[in-house]
Amino acid sequence: MAEKKTLGQEFSKGLIKENPVLRLVLGTCPTLAVSTSIENAIGMGVAATMVLICSNIVISALRKVIPNKVRIPCYIVVIAAFVTIVQLVVKAFAPSLDEGLGIYLPLIVVNCIILGRAEGFANKNGVLASAIDGIGMGVGFTIALTLMAAIREFFGAGNLTLKVIGYGTTLKDIFHLGETDVLSAIGLEPILIFILAPGGFFTFGLLMACANKIAESKGKPKAELKGCEACPMAASCSMKAEGKECAE
Amino acid sequence: MELNNKLTVSASPHVKSAETTTGIMLDVIIALLPAGIASIFVFGIRALLVIAVSVASCVLAEYLSRKAMKRDQTIGDLSAVVTGLLLAYNLPSTIPVWEVIFGAIVAIVVVKQMFGGIGQNFVNPALLARIVLISAFPSRMSAGAFVGTNVVGWDVDGVTGATPMGLISLADGIKDGAPSLMHLFLGTTAGCIGEVSALALLLGGIYLIIRKVISPIIPCVYIGTVALIMLIAFGDVNAMLYEVLGGGLMIGAIFMATDYTTSPITDKGKIIYALGCGLLTCLIRLFGSLPEGVSFSIIIMNILVPHIENWTKPTIFGTVKEKKEKKEAAE
Numbered sequence: 001m002a003e004k005k006t007l008g009q010e011f012s013k014g015l016i017k018e019n020p021v022l023r024l025v026l027g028t029c030p031t032l033a034v035s036t037s038i039e040n041a042i043g044m045g046v047a048a049t050m051v052l053i054c055s056n057i058v059i060s061a062l063r064k065v066i067p068n069k070v071r072i073p074c075y076i077v078v079i080a081a082f083v084t085i086v087q088l089v090v091k092a093f094a095p096s097l098d099e100g101l102g103i104y105l106p107l108i109v110v111n112c113i114i115l116g117r118a119e120g121f122a123n124k125n126g127v128l129a130s131a132i133d134g135i136g137m138g139v140g141f142t143i144a145l146t147l148m149a150a151i152r153e154f155f156g157a158g159n160l161t162l163k164v165i166g167y168g169t170t171l172k173d174i175f176h177l178g179e180t181d182v183l184s185a186i187g188l189e190p191i192l193i194f195i196l197a198p199g200g201f202f203t204f205g206l207l208m209a210c211a212n213k214i215a216e217s218k219g220k221p222k223a224e225l226k227g228c229e230a231c232p233m234a235a236s237c238s239m240k241a242e243g244k245e246c247a248e
Numbered sequence: 249m250e251l252n253n254k255l256t257v258s259a260s261p262h263v264k265s266a267e268t269t270t271g272i273m274l275d276v277i278i279a280l281l282p283a284g285i286a287s288i289f290v291f292g293i294r295a296l297l298v299i300a301v302s303v304a305s306c307v308l309a310e311y312l313s314r315k316a317m318k319r320d321q322t323i324g325d326l327s328a329v330v331t332g333l334l335l336a337y338n339l340p341s342t343i344p345v346w347e348v349i350f351g352a353i354v355a356i357v358v359v360k361q362m363f364g365g366i367g368q369n370f371v372n373p374a375l376l377a378r379i380v381l382i383s384a385f386p387s388r389m390s391a392g393a394f395v396g397t398n399v400v401g402w403d404v405d406g407v408t409g410a411t412p413m414g415l416i417s418l419a420d421g422i423k424d425g426a427p428s429l430m431h432l433f434l435g436t437t438a439g440c441i442g443e444v445s446a447l448a449l450l451l452g453g454i455y456l457i458i459r460k461v462i463s464p465i466i467p468c469v470y471i472g473t474v475a476l477i478m479l480i481a482f483g484d485v486n487a488m489l490y491e492v493l494g495g496g497l498m499i500g501a502i503f504m505a506t507d508y509t510t511s512p513i514t515d516k517g518k519i520i521y522a523l524g525c526g527l528l529t530c531l532i533r534l535f536g537s538l539p540e541g542v543s544f545s546i547i548i549m550n551i552l553v554p555h556i557e558n559w560t561k562p563t564i565f566g567t568v569k570e571k572k573e574k575k576e577a578a579e
Contacts, residue, residue, distance in 0.1 A: 188346060193384035202358070 007132050014136030020113040021144040022211035027113040030104045031145055032200040039161040041149035042142065043097040047086050047105060049138025052114050053131055054082045060122040060130035075118045076109065083109045113141055144207065151203050156194030158183035269366070273326035275461045279452035280333050280503065286435045286445035291341035295441045299336040301345050305352035306332030313361040327366045331355055334374035337442020337499060338543070339381065343388050350384070351377040371550040372507050375543050413495040413539040418481060422490055429486065432493040443496045453502035462506040465518040470501040473526025481534055497529065500542035510550040517553075517560040524549045
């Protein structure tokens with residue numbers, strides 16, 4: 001924990017190793033809710049990233065001023081201010097995105113990624129590091145969300161909306177399919193469950209497993225953890241209570 | 249070559265039995281055969297295709313997932329064949345082939361192997377795959393999908409779930425156009441592949457009970473509960489028999505609810521479990537928006553099994569005696 005990270009590491013840790021959605025399992029509610037189309041996923045990711053960067057900077061700058069006892073309300077006030085700004089901007093310039101995200105846009109206020117980074121990072125680190133951390137985490141959130149949306153939209157609706165705030169195209173239009181979707185065009189049909197909540201959880205689980213695998217393969221070497229430290233049962237282990245270490 | 253099997257190292261009690269997983273699964277497959285043959289009579293060769301595809305893809309999915317997870321192969325125990333058969337029996341004969349394969353992958357890879365393989369699944373794999381398919385392809389699993397190709401002199405419109413169940417309701421009783429009890433008993437009605445013929449399923453069930461593969465408690469209590477509640481609800485023996493013979497109750501009670509992994513061990517537990525299944529089935533059939541509720545009620549009770557096991561834990565032999573001895577020692 002004590003070791004200093006370079007700014008590059010602060011950024012890249014949010015992508016896979018400490019990906020907020022897939023590794024820290026934060027912000028699952030908006031992840032499951034808006035990952036039904038790529039357009040919404042990117043919109044949500046960008047909006048949350050904006051709030052995350054700004055709130056990380058402000059909270060980090062104020063970290064010595066904010067009294068410890070009332071820090072959470074203070075963070076919420078800061079976050080809420082930025083969410084309001086982002087919400088007004090989205091309403092003004094991308095009304096279709098505002099419609100797509102619905103209640104989840106104002107709910108960024110209570111997004112646990114943002115509060116989690118404020119509490120876990122910004123109140124202990126400098127302004128620059130916090131800003132970089134915010135960008136990394138935000139990009140990680142957006143990537144996870146987009147990936148999940150791509151899988152769910154492709155299998156669940158047979159389409160990919162390759163759009164950002166209304167500009168762009170869809171997979172249907174690329175192939176000039178009109179009303180039918182891509183899966184129906186090749187003789188299959190959309191697997192509706194992927195768009196529904198159970199499919200969301202299913203995709204989420206699979207992506208988490210993949211992220212764990214990747215992070216494990218290039219994360220810490222296993223030799224670093226030995227004995228009881230490496231054992232997931234250590235907390236409830238009777239041998240540890242007796243001060244012994246098991247053979248494993 | 250038998251050397252490996254001669255010495256078995258295990259914890260006590262050291263009860264020797266010739267029973268093997270493969271043997272039990274073979275018995276279940278034999279018991280499922282009559283229903284399969286009946287389904288080919290009712291739905292034609294398409295039913296055979298669905299069954300074949302389902303079994304083949306379940307076995308293949310099991311083989312590949314065990315290989316990918318670098319675990320010992322378990323396809324030899326035939327449990328994947330049973331899952332494949334049960335999955336096919338729970339689908340309409342008109343379902344596209346690739347959707348059957350999708351269901352097989354859900355059943356074997358997601359429900360069974362991801363939780364550790366045979367004996368580790370938390371719900372019945374075939375049933376959960378059926379429910380996933382219902383939510384994934386609602387149009388394939390409803391309205392007309394269940395109609396057979398050579399239903400003997402019968403032409404009923406399919407409804408979500410098992411077709412005959414759409415033709416009975418608490419308000420109207422048995423509606424016009426519903427199949428007669430004899431048709432339901434023989435299986436010449438619309439429905440899922442394996443569920444239509446109560447006769448064939450009963451034959452299989454009796455075989456399993458005689459071979460002591462399943463205990464009669466779960467099927468009897470499950471079907472008995474449904475019969476009793478339906479008799480009270482409709483106040484009519486005909487409607488009660490219709491509810492018992494129609495839909496997925498027979499296959500559910502005999503083959504699905506009795507799955508070893510997902511049903512309680514003790515007799516008391518089995519009774520509670522089967523009562524719950526029966527009650528939920530009746531609630532869904534009578535008051536739910538779906539006409540059929542067997543699969544959902546079995547899945548819900550599957551999930552409750554660990555709690556039922558906790559409530560019905562048998563007292564350890566000798567526990568009471570030990571306490572007495574302690575008292576005596578204290579005196």
